[in-house]
Amino acid sequence: MLITFEGIEGSGKTTQIELLYHHLKQAGHDVIKTREPGGTAFGEALRKIFLHENLNVLPLSELMIFMAMRAQHVEELILPALKNGKVVLCDRFVDASYAYQGYGRGIDLGIIETLNRLVTKGVRPNLTVLLDCTAKKGLKRKAAFNNVMDRFEKEDLAFHRRIKDAYLKLSREEPKRFLVIDGAESIENIEALIRKNVENLLKNYGI
Secondary structure (H helix, E strand, O other): OEEEEEOOOOOOHHHHHHHHHHHHHHOOOOEEEEEOOOOOHHHHHHHHHHOOOOOOOOHHHHHHHHHHHHHHHHHHHHHHHHHOOOEEEEEOOHHHHHHHHHHHOOOOHHHHHHHHHHHHOOOOOOEEEEEEOOHHHHHHHHHHHOOOOOOOOOOOHHHHHHHHHHHHHHHHHOOOOEEEEEOOOOHHHHHHHHHHHHHHHHHHOOO
């Protein structure tokens, strides 16, 4: 079972994935949490360089680096976990490439789709939780918690608005996979809604 969390910077997804992880652990599920970019020793090493605020990275280079990290992530961590019957919670996955490098950077979506198919080996999320909030609110949250902003967080407001719109477009294209939640709701209300949907999903799969 693969459950992914998506959203713009400051949407609250990292908080919610942590809450769900502890809830599922306490309920007795065999669960792991991971993230992109990162997830493996290779990915985490590249992440430190890749997100550096002053690094100049061309859009196509950015996409290819993400795909390299994802290939390692799927092969080394996600696929083995799924084969062993674990519940995998992933902070960003394939949809992030469409949103950020596709709609955000302007790279052809067909290229991204081809590369995603290659590196994921057919792995698709069973559920994608999309926390939706305004770009302005998300960036304000990020600034309140982070003294140093990374390359993506430092992008202008127009870029973050494109990402928000892209995620909503993706959710409309696959409404059965996406759970879209208003990020303006309280942490507790969001947590309860995610729990309910995930518990129903696990029950339907006999987990």
